[in-house]
Amino acid sequence: MNRSQRRLRRTGITDADFEKQSIDEQLATLEAQTEVAQATTIGAINNHRRGIIDPLDEIATVNARYETTSTRIAQQSTTSSQQISRLDHIGRLLRTIVRMAKTNANLRDIAEQLLHGDIAVASSAISEANEMLLELEDDIYVRALHKQFVWARAAARAEVERIFGEMIEIQQKGSLSEMTVTFVAMGRYDGEPFENAVTLGDLVFAMRELDLVYSHMDQLADSIADQWLLPLLQSPALPLNISQMRHAASLSVGAFKRAANDSLVALTTSEKAAEHCSLVQEQWSKVLGFVHDYVFYECADDYADLLLHMGRRLWKRVWPTLNQTMVSRLAPDVAALSDAQCLTPLAEIEHAWVSAGLLPAVTCVPQAARELLQTHVAARRCDLLSAASEILASEDSSCSLVGPLCDAFEGKKKGKGAKGTAGMMDTETMVFPRCSVSTQAQMLVDFAHETISLTSSPSDLLHVHAVRDAFALYRCLIPQRLSVLDTKQAFIVHNDCMYFCHHLPTLAFRVRPHWPEELQATSTFVDLLASFRVLAKEALSLVLDHVRKVVIREMGVWNQQNCLQDGLEEAERNLQIACAQVAQTAHIADAHLPSQTHLGVVGLLLDVVAALVTRRLQEVSVAGDSRARALLRLIAPLLDLDRLFLCASDPESTNTAKRKRAPIAKYSSEWNNLQAQITRLSSSM
CATH class of the missing domain: 1.20.1310 (5 helical Cullin repeat like)
Incomplete structure (x- = not known):
């Protein structure tokens, strides 16, 4: 008895007889046949023996008759709501049965596919079965399918991992590290040889479908970084050999005895460090080329995202050591860092990774330069603020006369005569008037002038901010002492603030032409004048209010x-x-x-x-x-x-x-x- 005869016997009605039935009779027939198909599918799920009858043929027959009844109901205008409801119920149940039958068929075929070496097809079937299981409702039969799915996925993962270990093999033999990549695997499963050879493209596809690719690529990248890239960074003269055969390629590096001038310890000058970087770039380019050409043999273009992920992992592994050991040697001080070419050897290494498709863009080397400059700036700024703090913490009771009248009197004693005094009096409104200014304020102004005069292109903004911070520190400290100052000290605080207001507008005029254009436009001290004028007025007002109250009382x-x-x-x-x-x-x-x-x-x-x-x-x-x-x-x-x-x-x-x-x-x-x-x-x- 053939399959068609068995199907007719189970359904009990031919297609011609089905078409002659009324709508209610067809719905009754579909309900009965759907229940039979469901029972057959459940039996196939619970029966783990091979050679069981595939329920998909019977389900296809029921599905075709369902489409016939659905079309007939849609064409009639006298269809009742009960008939439509029965048809919808049959359709929902039939779709569930179809998903269950297809999932079961896919899971049963996986073992056969693994036997023949079709790991790409098996992994794709597992992914499809997983999507179908997610669409099914949670019942006892779905749980049975889920157990089969877990078993099939575990078997596929184990087989893929075994093949990955055979196709990409890393060995450590004493001082020699060797990686062998096999392009085509002719293996066995359960003692039987593969009917189809496994390629690297099939392996990567299967690993991606089974969610294994990123973890294995990370492990491979860590091994390559630790056994090839970092040793070559330490000593780029190590022997590096790449050999290719018909179905395999190998990469080896031998950690033989190093020469005295072949390690990072011997890099005493920036020129030697640049030469070292060039050798490292040459050796690393060979390793990266091996990864691109052989680890992703004939599939690098198809898996560019995986190649980029692996490159990022490699760079993340080697960059901290590269940054720590090479940046400080290429740029030992801020003067060397001001030269834009000092980190070019490192930039060329990073650019080689970008060209190989292992990095999306050049970012780390410029960031390292900025961090090194920021570290220097922070240290220098701390030193400058410490100097300003020492000035403000010094004794502030001493003062001296400053201004044109004082200068004129000294000039008179030197023989300049009264004419010079008259000339200076004519310009009195353009210069600071004669008054007593504290030694502390004079030292702070001298500090500001000296700091501004030290400006150089990489640290112009540093010195500008250091001067601003010094004056800001003065403004923070003085208001706390105003309430306990006597008349003389209050007058001197007033003079100090006006002394600052006299020097701040022209503080950077002499060095401003040497600054970058953006710094010339934004760096100014004029905005500080208002706060110091307010502070001067406050100091004078406090003492005068006190004296006024005393006079009124007296x-x-x-x-x-x-x-x-x-x-x-x-x-x-x-x-x-x-x-x-x-x-x-x-x-x-x-x-x-x-x-x-x-x-x-x-x-x-x-x-x-x-x-x-x-x-x-x-x-x-x-x-x-x-x-x-x-x-x-x-x-x-x-x-x-x-x-x-x-x-x-x-x-x-x-x-x-x-x-x-x-x-x-x-x-x-x-x-x-x-x-x-x-x-x-x-x-x-």
């Missing part, structure tokens, strides 16, 4: 209305003490502040006293001759403060005849009001 009864109606003894004593406080502060300001700033300070403090005195004098409406004379004598200490507005061109001159008086009303807003009250009292005398 004025005593002058803060009370009609305090001049009774006795004047206490008012006279309070006014003398307050004026003495103003004179003391003015003396300190005259000794340390610039002339214009000193006059402004005196005018501000004078206004505090003059405002109270003017207000109290206004309360005295009518005064006789004796009363007016008494009041004028009372305010005499205040009028004597006009001597504080004398300016000297010579900072060490004590002769008042050589001092000129500044217009008091320009700096004191209350002086004219006081003079008006004095005039009123004088008219009553």
Whole structure:
């Protein structure tokens, strides 16, 4: 009895009889035949013996009749929803049965394919079976198929790994490392010879389908790096031999005794290091060519991604040693690193890997140069900041006079005469005025000028940032000390900040033409001026607010209305003490502040006293001759403060005849009001 007769016997109806049935009869027949096909498929899954009846033929017959019924229902307009529902159920069940039968057939064929050496076909069948299993619902029969799938995949993986070990063999014999690649494998499976030879392309395809390719390529790359590339980096003169036969090729390197000048220890100059790199590139190119031509024999173009993956693995393995041993020898200092050609030998090695398709782009060598430069920059910047910190941590109480008047006085003592002084006074607005500046601030400005003058092309930005950091460090430290500074120290802090503001705009003008264009456009210190001006104003405001409060407190009864109606003894004593406080502060300001700033300070403090005195004098409406004379004598200490507005061109001159008086009303807003009250009292005398 042939297969067709057995099928007709199982189904019990011919195709002609099926077409004569009504739709409901056809649906009933399909339901019955689908159940029979399902039972047959399940039996085939559970029966592990060879030679079992393949259920795919019977399923194909049922599937053809399903298509016939589906077309007939689609053409009729009187089809009920129940019929459509029954047809959909049959279709879903039939599709599941088809997947189960195909999966079972594929899994049963794998063992046969492995027997004949068709590892590519077997691995493809396993991949297809895996996709089908993922589409099936989880039930007892799917779990049975999954067990068969696991067994078949394990058998295929074991066979592929065995063939991989035979086709790519690495041996270590004493001081000799040898790798043999066989292009075609004529092996055996279960004692039977392969009907089809296995090529390297088939092996790589099977490994990819079975998810083995990346792990094995990584192991192979690590072995090549450790036994060939790294020894050749240490000693590129090692004997390297490549031999090719008809069906195989071999690569060997012998670790014989090295010459004294053939190791990394002997690389004492950058020229020797460059020559060493050239030899390493030559030897490595042979190893990489062997990998490209023989490990991927006639399939490198088809598996370019795997070749790139292996190349990245090799480079990742050798680059740390290459970077650590060669970069510092090719560029021993930043001066050598400034030469763009110093790392060319390393760049040529990396470019050889890119040309062989083992790396996507050149990235590591430029990055190594940047990291080396950054390391130098960080160390140099740390040194510069340490120097700036030592300056700011030094004693800051000492100060000295700076500015054109001080310079003119020294020139006068050297015989330059007063004419030079007059010339400098004409340009006073263009230069820094005479005042006391702390030694600390002068050292910081000298440090800034010296640091900027050291600029060289690889570290221009380093020195610019170091100077900015030094001034930023000053701004961070000074505000914490302002609250505990005395009057002199506060005035010197003000002068220091103005001294910085004088030097910052022109700090880099002399060296700026030697900078790169992008650095010239962006590197400036002008933006620091505003913060130092604010700090100078804050230092001056704090001390003046304190002195102002002290003067107001010392004025005593002058803060009370009609305090001049009774006795004047206490008012006279309070006014003398307050004026003495103003004179003391003015003396300190005259000794340390610039002339214009000193006059402004005196005018501000004078206004505090003059405002109270003017207000109290206004309360005295009518005064006789004796009363007016008494009041004028009372305010005499205040009028004597006009001597504080004398300016000297010579900072060490004590002769008042050589001092000129500044217009008091320009700096004191209350002086004219006081003079008006004095005039009123004088008219009553």
